[in-house]
Amino acid sequence: MTNSSTSSTTGSTTGDTASAKVPDSDRKGSLSAFKGLFPFLRPYRRQFLMAGVALVMAAASTLAIPYAFKQMIDLGFGASAGATSIRNVNATFLALFGVATVLALATAARFYIVSWLGERVTADIRSAVYRHVVNQSPEFFETTQTGEVLSRITTDTTLIQAVVGTSISMALRNMLLFLGGLVMLFVTSVKLSSIILGLLVLVVVPIVLFGRRVRKLSRDSQDRIADASAMAGEILNAMPTVQAFTHEKIESTRFGASVEGAFQTAMKRIRSRAMLTMFAIVMVFGTIVFVLWLGAHAVLAGTMTGGDLGQFILYASIVAGSIGALSEVMGEAQRAAGATERLLELLSAKSTIQEPAQPLALPARAANGAALALSDVTFTYPSRPDSPALSRLSLNILPGETVAVVGPSGAGKTTLFQLFLRFYDPQSGSITLDGVDIRRLELHTLRDAIGIVPQDTVIFSADAMENIRYGRAGASDAEVIAAAKLAAAHEFIERLPQGYKSFLGERGVRLSGGQRQRIAIARALLKNPPLLLLDEATSALDAESERLVQSALEAAMVGRTTVIIAHRLATVQRADRILVMEDGRIVETGTHASLVALGGIYANLAALQFHHVHVVH
Structure with missing residues (x-):
C-alpha cells in the first residue's frame, strides 16, 4: 500500500538509520x-x-x-x-x-x-x-x-x-x-x-x-x-x-x-x-x-x-x-x-531484527487457522521518528476469521503486514501468533506460518514452475499445478510456449500485471500457511481475472485466517469484519452493511467508489 512505499522512500531518502546502515570506513593508514x-x-x-x-x-x-x-x-x-x-x-x-x-x-x-x-x-x-x-x-x-x-x-x-x-x-x-x-x-x-x-x-x-x-x-x-x-x-x-x-x-x-x-x-x-x-x-x-x-x-x-x-x-x-x-x-x-x-x-552490519536466544515453538496448528493479536502497539519508522505509523493499536483476530483493512493512503495498513512478518519491531506493545509473542519465535518459524501476496509482485528470472515452487521448495510438480489451478493461473501458463517450463523473463516482463499477480497468489497458496496476508491481491486484474481469482481466494481462505488490505471495497464486502484505519488507528469496525449504515469514513469511501462504478457503467 501507499503508506508503506512512502515510508520506504522516506527511509531511503533520508538515510539516517544508523543502526542498519553500513558504517563509514575509518580509513586507517595501515594494512590492519x-x-x-x-x-x-x-x-x-x-x-x-x-x-x-x-x-x-x-x-x-x-x-x-x-x-x-x-x-x-x-x-x-x-x-x-x-x-x-x-x-x-x-x-x-x-x-x-x-x-x-x-x-x-x-x-x-x-x-x-x-x-x-x-x-x-x-x-x-x-x-x-x-x-x-x-x-x-x-x-x-x-x-x-x-x-x-x-x-x-x-x-x-x-x-x-x-x-x-x-x-x-x-x-x-x-x-x-x-x-x-x-x-x-x-x-x-x-x-x-x-x-x-x-x-x-x-x-x-x-x-x-x-x-x-x-x-x-x-x-x-x-x-x-x-x-x-x-x-x-x-x-x-x-x-x-x-x-x-x-x-x-x-x-x-x-x-x-x-x-x-x-x-x-x-x-x-x-x-x-x-x-x-x-x-x-x-x-x-x-x-x-x-x-x-x-x-x-x-x-x-x-x-x-x-x-x-x-x-x-x-x-x-x-x-x-x-x-x-x-x-x-x-x-x-x-x-x-x-x-x-x-x-x-x-x-x-547488525540487523535490527534479532533472533531470540531461546526461541519458543508455536502450538500445534489448528484446523481453522491461526489466532493473531496486537496489544497496545505503537510503531514509528526509523526514518520518520516524529510521525507514528501506528498509535496504541489493539486488535484480536480469531482463527479462521477473514478481516479486511481499509482506509486512506498512509493510514498504516501495510505497516501492519510488515510488523506481522517482523520486518520491523514496534517501539511498544506486543504482537502474538497463537498466543506466542512473535519476538520469541525464530524468524523462519514465524514466516513459515504466514503466506503473503504483495501489491508489488516479484517474479524471478526462472520458469513458471520454479516461480510458483518458491512458495514451498520441496513441492512436487503436481502440487505446483494444483496451486496454479486454484489461483486461476493454470490456463494462461499452459498457453505459454513451453507451458510450466516457460522462462518468464527478468522481473516477469513476459507476463501481464494480472498474470504476475496470479503467479504470486499460486505461490502463497502452495505454501499453505495458517495465516494469509493479501495486500491488494486483485488490484492488477481485469474484471474476468478478478472474478476467477476472487473465487479461488474465497476457497483458499477456508481453514485459515486471512487479513486483506484493499482500496477496492468490492473485494472486501464478504469479509467477516472490516477495520477502517486512519492515522495509525482503527476508527471504525464492522461489516460492510453496518459500516455503510454508520455513515462514517467507510460509508464515504463506499459512496465514492460505487457511485464511480455506477457512472462508468
Missing part, C-alpha cells in the same frame, strides 16, 4: 584491515603450509644461483686452462640445471596452491557476505543501495582474490629473497653491504609514507565505482519509466558524469602509483649502481675477486628486484585493503 580475513584463511592452514614449503624451496633455489656463478668464475675461468677447469665448468652448469629444475617444480607447486587458495577464500567471502546481507532487515535495504552491495561482493572480492592468490605469495617470496640476498651480500662484502643497506633505508621510508596516499586514493576509487554501479542498477531496473518520460539522454549524461568521476579518481590513483614506482626504481637501482661502482674499483685494487663481484652483483639484483616487487605488491595490497574494509563493513 587484513586481520579481518583471518577467519576465512584459518580453515586452510595445511594448504598455506604446503605453499610455504614450496615458497622456501623456490627462494632457496633462486639464492643458490649467484653462488654457482661465483664458483664458475673463480674455479672455472679463474683457474689455469685445462681439464680441471673444464670439469669445474661442467659441474657448475650441471648444478645450475638441477637448481633450475627444483626452482621450476617449487614455483609450479606454489602457483597452483596459492591460486587455489585465492579462489577458495574468495568464494567463501562472497558466500559469507551474501548470506549475511540476505538476513538483514528491510531497514538495511532502505539505507544501502543494492548496486553498492553487488559492487562489494564482485569487484572488492576480486581484489581480495588477487591478494590471497598472488600478492601474499609474491610478498613472502620477495621478502625471503630480500632477506636471503641481504645476508649473502654481507657474506660477500660487509663494507659494500653496509653502504647499500644504509642508502636503502633512506629510500624505503619515503616510499612507505607515499604509499599511504595511494591506499586512500584506492579506497576512493572503489567508492566511485560502487556509486556508478548502484546508479546503473537503479536505472536499468526502471527502464520503462525512464523511456516513458524520455529521460534516456538525461540518465545517460548522469551516468556518464558518474563514470567520469570514477575515472578521474582512478587516474589520481594511477598517477600516484606511477610516481611511487618510478621513485622506487630510480632510487633503489641508483643506490645499487653506486655501490657496484665501488665494487668494481675494489676488484681493480685486488681486494675482491671477480667471482665475488659477480656474486655481489647478482645478489644485489635479487635484493633490488625484490624491493621493486614488494613496492608493487604493496600498491596492490593497499588497494585490496580498502576493498577488505568495505566487505568487513558489510559483515559487521
Whole structure:
C-alpha cells in the first residue's frame, strides 16, 4: 500500500538509520584491515603450509644461483686452462640445471596452491557476505543501495582474490629473497653491504609514507565505482519509466558524469602509483649502481675477486628486484585493503531484527487457522521518528476469521503486514501468533506460518514452475499445478510456449500485471500457511481475472485466517469484519452493511467508489 512505499522512500531518502546502515570506513593508514580475513584463511592452514614449503624451496633455489656463478668464475675461468677447469665448468652448469629444475617444480607447486587458495577464500567471502546481507532487515535495504552491495561482493572480492592468490605469495617470496640476498651480500662484502643497506633505508621510508596516499586514493576509487554501479542498477531496473518520460539522454549524461568521476579518481590513483614506482626504481637501482661502482674499483685494487663481484652483483639484483616487487605488491595490497574494509563493513552490519536466544515453538496448528493479536502497539519508522505509523493499536483476530483493512493512503495498513512478518519491531506493545509473542519465535518459524501476496509482485528470472515452487521448495510438480489451478493461473501458463517450463523473463516482463499477480497468489497458496496476508491481491486484474481469482481466494481462505488490505471495497464486502484505519488507528469496525449504515469514513469511501462504478457503467 501507499503508506508503506512512502515510508520506504522516506527511509531511503533520508538515510539516517544508523543502526542498519553500513558504517563509514575509518580509513586507517595501515594494512590492519587484513586481520579481518583471518577467519576465512584459518580453515586452510595445511594448504598455506604446503605453499610455504614450496615458497622456501623456490627462494632457496633462486639464492643458490649467484653462488654457482661465483664458483664458475673463480674455479672455472679463474683457474689455469685445462681439464680441471673444464670439469669445474661442467659441474657448475650441471648444478645450475638441477637448481633450475627444483626452482621450476617449487614455483609450479606454489602457483597452483596459492591460486587455489585465492579462489577458495574468495568464494567463501562472497558466500559469507551474501548470506549475511540476505538476513538483514528491510531497514538495511532502505539505507544501502543494492548496486553498492553487488559492487562489494564482485569487484572488492576480486581484489581480495588477487591478494590471497598472488600478492601474499609474491610478498613472502620477495621478502625471503630480500632477506636471503641481504645476508649473502654481507657474506660477500660487509663494507659494500653496509653502504647499500644504509642508502636503502633512506629510500624505503619515503616510499612507505607515499604509499599511504595511494591506499586512500584506492579506497576512493572503489567508492566511485560502487556509486556508478548502484546508479546503473537503479536505472536499468526502471527502464520503462525512464523511456516513458524520455529521460534516456538525461540518465545517460548522469551516468556518464558518474563514470567520469570514477575515472578521474582512478587516474589520481594511477598517477600516484606511477610516481611511487618510478621513485622506487630510480632510487633503489641508483643506490645499487653506486655501490657496484665501488665494487668494481675494489676488484681493480685486488681486494675482491671477480667471482665475488659477480656474486655481489647478482645478489644485489635479487635484493633490488625484490624491493621493486614488494613496492608493487604493496600498491596492490593497499588497494585490496580498502576493498577488505568495505566487505568487513558489510559483515559487521547488525540487523535490527534479532533472533531470540531461546526461541519458543508455536502450538500445534489448528484446523481453522491461526489466532493473531496486537496489544497496545505503537510503531514509528526509523526514518520518520516524529510521525507514528501506528498509535496504541489493539486488535484480536480469531482463527479462521477473514478481516479486511481499509482506509486512506498512509493510514498504516501495510505497516501492519510488515510488523506481522517482523520486518520491523514496534517501539511498544506486543504482537502474538497463537498466543506466542512473535519476538520469541525464530524468524523462519514465524514466516513459515504466514503466506503473503504483495501489491508489488516479484517474479524471478526462472520458469513458471520454479516461480510458483518458491512458495514451498520441496513441492512436487503436481502440487505446483494444483496451486496454479486454484489461483486461476493454470490456463494462461499452459498457453505459454513451453507451458510450466516457460522462462518468464527478468522481473516477469513476459507476463501481464494480472498474470504476475496470479503467479504470486499460486505461490502463497502452495505454501499453505495458517495465516494469509493479501495486500491488494486483485488490484492488477481485469474484471474476468478478478472474478476467477476472487473465487479461488474465497476457497483458499477456508481453514485459515486471512487479513486483506484493499482500496477496492468490492473485494472486501464478504469479509467477516472490516477495520477502517486512519492515522495509525482503527476508527471504525464492522461489516460492510453496518459500516455503510454508520455513515462514517467507510460509508464515504463506499459512496465514492460505487457511485464511480455506477457512472462508468
